[in-house]
Amino acid sequence: MPDAPVILADEPGSFAHGVLAARHPALIRAVRDAFPYDPGQRRALDALLTSATEGVIEPLGTDADEHWAAWGARRYLGRSWFEVPFLWSESYFYRHLLQAVGYFGPGPWQGIDPFRPFKLAELDAPETDEELAALDRLTGQSEQEQARALLHGSLWGNRADLGFRLSVPGATTAVSQLVADDSEALWTLLPVDTVCLVADNAGRELIPDLLFLDHLLCHGRARRALLQVKPYPYYISDATTADVVDAVRRLTAAKGAAADAGERLWAALADGRIDVRAHPFSCAPLPYADMPEDLRAQFAAADLTVFKGDLNYRRLVGDRLYPPTTSFAETTAYFPGPVAALRTLKSDVIVGLDAATEAALVAAEGQRWRTNGTHALVQVRP
Ligand SMILES: O=P(O)(O)OC[C@@]1(O)O[C@H](CO)[C@@H](O)[C@@H]1O
Numbered sequence: 539m540p541d542a543p544v545i546l547a548d549e550p551g552s553f554a555h556g557v558l559a560a561r562h563p564a565l566i567r568a569v570r571d572a573f574p575y576d577p578g579q580r581r582a583l584d585a586l587l588t589s590a591t592e593g594v595i596e597p598l599g600t601d602a603d604e605h606w607a608a609w610g611a612r613r614y615l616g617r618s619w620f621e622v623p624f625l626w627s628e629s630y631f632y633r634h635l636l637q638a639v640g641y642f643g644p645g646p647w648q649g650i651d652p653f654r655p656f657k658l659a660e661l662d663a664p665e666t667d668e669e670l671a672a673l674d675r676l677t678g679q680s681e682q683e684q685a686r687a688l689l690h691g692s693l694w695g696n697r698a699d700l701g702f703r704l705s706v707p708g709a710t711t712a713v714s715q716l717v718a719d720d721s722e723a724l725w726t727l728l729p730v731d732t733v734c735l736v737a738d739n740a741g742r743e744l745i746p747d748l749l750f751l752d753h754l755l756c757h758g759r760a761r762r763a764l765l766q767v768k769p770y771p772y773y774i775s776d777a778t779t780a781d782v783v784d785a786v787r788r789l790t791a792a793k794g795a796a797a798d799a800g801e802r803l804w805a806a807l808a809d810g811r812i813d814v815r816a817h818p819f820s821c822a823p824l825p826y827a828d829m830p831e832d833l834r835a836q837f838a839a840a841d842l843t844v845f846k847g848d849l850n851y852r853r854l855v856g857d858r859l860y861p862p863t864t865s866f867a868e869t870t871a872y873f874p875g876p877v878a879a880l881r882t883l884k885s886d887v888i889v890g891l892d893a894a895t896e897a898a899l900v901a902a903e904g905q906r907w908r909t910n911g912t913h914a915l916v917q918v919r920p
Pocket residue numbers: 557628696699701702738739773846847848849850852884885
């Protein structure tokens with residue numbers, strides 16, 4: 539993987555600094571208000587707020603510390619959250635937040651997803667009804683037109699990221715063009731036996747992801763799908779198995795084409811054509827280049843792996859400040875099979891742009907295009 543500086547959060551005014559200094563405190567407050575947590579949980583959340591903004595990185599004080607030691611904790615404990623790799627700091631913050639609310643138990647709050655109220659509000663939103671109703675209008679179109687529309691639905695669904703909306707209010711309304719578009723290359727890779735989709739957010743991103751998978755299965759573009767989700771709540775709205783079930787239920791409870799897709803998805807999950815996986819490394823604070831052998835073998839067994847979203851992109855290419863014209867193929871050369879990224883741009887990392895595109899973006903927006911969520915990309919390494 540080409541060398542470039544690893545992103546830290548130590549520079550005031552930078553995107554990463556803003557996430558730790560503003561987004562994380564806002565998230566703690568939102569979670570605190572969303573549940574009738576008991577005094578102990580509230581104290582733990584308040585302590586995390588102080589630690590994350592003014593304090594240093596502390597151990598979890600549970601068996602999980604050993605796990606995190608293997609992911610680099612020994613190097614970072616006792617240091618400011620702002621001085622260590624941004625990806626590491628953010629991931630550990632989410633792990634601490636789950637700890638504060640008792641997610642890992644033992645106790646009555648074990649397994650209660652602190653982000654569930656936000657995820658459910660998304661599923662219930664009128665926008666979701668509109669998106670599902672739009673499926674009925676697709677049915678009269680050719681298979682190819684449907685496939686393209688569903689790919690774009692899945693791509694732009696990535697704007698529906700709750701963390702992003704905590705810091706960029708109104709962010710879901712802007713629309714812009716793709717800064718890189720390898721979608722033709724993507725279509726030439728299909729049909730395949732096994733497609734793997736590494737999911738990102740629940741709710742309004744997961745629904746179009748599932749509809750895209752349903753289309754691939756239904757039209758013979760893939761025989762089966764692996765769906766990688768998170769083993770526990772992460773980065774606010776990241777999808778877990780419970781969120782997959784909620785999304786499919788939302789579809790089956792809808793009308794028309796959405797309900798039909800929901801029934802097919804239910805059947806595909808039940809008969810194993812969609813195989814949900816939740817590998818522990820999915821919540822690791824590390825790039826995919828460092829993945830363990832068993833996960834590498836899972837990806838190697840797929841004929842095509844599609845990474846959804848900004849965080850997965852950061853982990854796929856490495857959370858570094860690359861020159862934007864760095865090759866996507868080179869940064870993903872370690873990956874054990876054909877790989878695609880569908881992502882809206884919501885952090886500083888970017889590779890695979892041509893020089894003219896980068897120059898035009900900078901001329902129009904300075905560096906804001908990297909993080910404001912109005913641009914997207916489809917990148918493929920066959
Ligand atoms: O992965 P997603 O849902 O597309 O985006 C996650 C995100 O909102 O969170 C990170 C900052 O917290 C950034 O990588 C990105 O902006």
